[in-house]
Amino acid sequence: MKSDRRVPVAIIGGGFSGTMLAAQLARRGIASLLIEGGGRVGLGTAYSTAEPAHVLNVRAEGMSAWPDDPSNFAHKFGDPRGFAERRFFGRYLREILDNVVASGLGEVVSSTAVAATPGADGWWVELDDGGMVAAQAVVLATGNQSPEPLGIASGLGARFINNPWNDEAKAAVRDAATSGGDVLLVGTGLTMIDAVLSLNAAEHQGRIVALSRRGQIPKAHADFVASPVEESDVPKGDVLALWRWLRRRSGELGWRAAIDSLRPHSQKLWQSLDDRQQRRFLRHARPWWDVHRHRIAPEVARQVHDRVAAGSLEIVAGRIGAIRDVDGGLEVEIRRRRGSAETRRFAYAINCTGPLGAIERTCDPMLRSLLDGQLVRPDPLGIGLDVDQRSRAIGAERMWALGPLTKGRYWEIVAVPDIREQAAAVAEGIARELEI
16 A cells, blocks of 8 residues: 555544554654544544533643643642633643644644554554555544434434534524523433533523433532542442442542542553443433532532523423424423423524544444444443453553443543653553564
8 A cells, every 4th residue: 555654653633642652652762643633633532612601610720631740730720729711721622732732742744544454564544635644553542532423313404413513503503692592402421511611601591401311410620628548448349339338428428439449440440340340330320420529610500500590491300202303493392200291392402412432333434444344343341442451441552442342341541641641651651562
């Protein structure tokens, strides 16, 4: 095959994971090519927002991109205990990436990687513009993917927005604000919070209904006294035993202190569970874990609380019974978890159920090609790729994965503090394996 470029490492995906791997490789004198076709290089989905209302869910003191320099971001932001705008963090990442490029050890390609084929000395990476890259190693850092389309919404028109992060969603928010129409948000997690903030920023005056099976919403950050715990003091291998321990400790210290005391041990605790126990956690405990573990800034919580108190935001535990297009909107049957069904009309419905949760259903062309070609495989839970303890893709030589793609092995691998450690470890592993 003829290649347009030859590089030691090709990184697929230009969000936080890909950017920090390129930076960690550059620190080790290893050149990389960052391939990002979504127009969000150095930003990814999370930090490409232009909304001032979208702030980080972690205080600045916990958001350094460098594991060996924990105050790096807080120093730039100026308030260690504050919650920076996500677009500010995006500029911070772009600065890191710009420095990598300026060093001569990093290059960015604004194309989409669509396939990878093993070669005699690594991989051939095919781009959507017809280009070809020869790389000794490939790293998959594609981040979170768009939600899976809801089956009940199949065949609906433009009033149902499946991807809450694309331009169609932004246009729907603007139109709903202009018309004053009501909006249905399907899902009540962090994506729903972002949608409410966007509607608030657009001065939307209509009603919002946020719907999920349990009606749980993310809790707010608040000050508490930290109470570290030794790993040996935490039950392993049994979800119920761990849950009982957590409830008991929460009663003694407060739930924030109890949950945060598990942070240094979360990956080992996850890996102590067998497949059956992990599935049990995902089926029963995950909704409660997510809303307590992944908290929101106090000022964001106040906006949500104020809208609920004013009656313009309703959090509903239930499900959609039926949904159909009507003139100028959608007619939706809502079946409350404990109550009768009702039919409501909305100008728009937005899928806020969160990122894709089944890797076999991915529409990403690179991942689709690798899975179909059996060059990589899903993890036992089907939520990401199967990787070993060094984040190397099982069954593929010189291929690594980063971030949310590896949550089957690590679970807690979607936040900056976790991914920055993983990026450093993978860079070190690449350096050893390539002997550079």
